[in-house]
Amino acid sequence: MRGPDVPARSLDARALAALAANPGCARRAVLDGAGVDKARLATALGSPSGFGQSQFALTRGNAFEARVKADGGAELLRLAHTHLDPGAEEPEGAAVPDLSAQGPEGRTARTALALREAVRAGGWTLLDHPMLVLDVAGSPAFLEPDAVVVHPDGSWSVVEIKSFPMVDGSADPAKAGAAARQAAVYVLALEEVAARLDPAPRVHHRVLLVCPKDFSNLAAGCAVDVRKQRAVTARQLARLTRIEELAGALPEGTCFAPDRPAQELTAAVEAVPATYAPECLSACELAFHCRDRAREAGVVTRLGRPLRAELGGLATVEEVLSAARGESGDPDDPAVAALRRAAALRAEALRDAAEARREAAEASATAAAGRTAVTACP
Ligand code: SF4
Incomplete structure (x- = not known):
């Protein structure tokens, strides 16, 4: 999978500690298991990592x-x-x-x-x-x-x-x-x-x-x-899923050799599911690539695991906004109920702020009119 002439990149303890920090990421497990040099792969994908010691x-x-x-x-x-x-x-x-x-x-x-x-x-x-x-x-x-x-x-x-x-x-x-x-x-x-x-x-x-x-x-x-x-x-x-099972689910001939065309490499990498989280930025060479993809997909994991856990079954930002607007979601779901309450509070706060701004503008206009009248008085 890493390419016929590409030497295996061995895992060190730093990489293992990071792998254990994101055990749900099949992409990292497959790439590390196949001995792929993720830094070279990230460069070939057009998202070089700023990761590692100087x-x-x-x-x-x-x-x-x-x-x-x-x-x-x-x-x-x-x-x-x-x-x-x-x-x-x-x-x-x-x-x-x-x-x-x-x-x-x-x-x-x-x-x-x-x-x-x-x-x-x-x-x-x-x-x-x-x-x-x-x-x-x-x-x-x-x-x-x-x-x-x-x-x-x-x-x-x-x-x-x-x-x-x-x-x-x-x-x-x-x-x-x-x-x-x-x-x-x-x-x-x-x-x-x-x-x-x-x-x-x-x-x-x-x-x-x-x-x-x-x-x-x-x-x-x-x-x-x-x-x-x-x-x-x-x-x-x-808890890490065995690599054979993950690799077995990939399309035949999937290859991560860094000399392959970027489009082919992107397709190969995207064939393996990833679980991007902000922690990846300090732990994985593919972080910039995965972050861009997570942004495009609007997945909420990119906002951090604690938030992801609080949102229950809502996986994308679009789903979250739709549930907050009352357009979708089960109202008995605690996450949906909390979102709707938050949306109502936000709307109320915005209304109050707009009202305060309007009153301040009226007061300032009245004061300005008073000053004009005093100046105009002979
Ligand atoms: S940066 Fe990508 S491949 Fe690396 S652990 Fe995070 S999601 Fe997985």
Whole structure:
């Protein structure tokens, strides 16, 4: 579906967290499942995304991560010891196994082996950029956390390294929340590895977030509880419709190769139903394309999920206006009744405002006439 010569675009934890944030969108599920590069597709459709990190932010983030992991990850392990496991022995001389292998499958197997060996060996172990795999709606998603730490008691923790600052011990809540959602995906993938071992090692639900301290080059850490994000993500991923079912409903030969003519691509994309919501703007590369289509169709989902939920069975702006005017809709439907009441209140408010304007105009005309009479008086 992504085209014969187009390499698969692998899903990362950021994309998975976003996929779980909009589980009702079949379009995103199919495109991600088929490994389509959505940024290229959006450009080919004529609606390029303004989505993703800038080159500057990427470079700065990579430089900070390299600094934190220097000297065998001594600083990172010190932060893990301080914030996650202060009762354990000092992380002196921790092991940092080589995880290099051929391809994502090879790296995943190498990571699983390194985790098993680390548990057997005891002590602290740092896994730098391990590779994990998670089954997403029937297709494997390979994930690469910044690091995983194995504690002396054999338990495992996820480490997320970010380039946004931690000022006085706390980071921007929105950015920290996004990092927590991403880390929750890694925790789920790590739990799948743990489940294959006997006895299964404990995977901590508190992850280590490492950021620059107060805009400096120094590293600051804090433990983030991701239990809630993990539970939400697990539930959403389990609810995702299986990709085979979605793909089976598409017309024969549907192809999303970005070198196809725009008209053909548009038809292919439109063949998969989408559920656009304003949240897509910060989570999906196709957001501008889907927003334009949602506007054309007048669907109410583009105004936000809370409003959509309040409108019940009314799916388009036209249906909402018609119900408010009393031209359609069941008057016993609470949404229709509320709309009619709102329309009546609005009409009353507009009438009052018009009346007030008329009275103000009359008063000002009377005052002007009085001034003219006084001026004209000899
Ligand atoms: S932007 Fe479009 S494809 Fe992406 S999640 Fe939203 S509706 Fe689905």
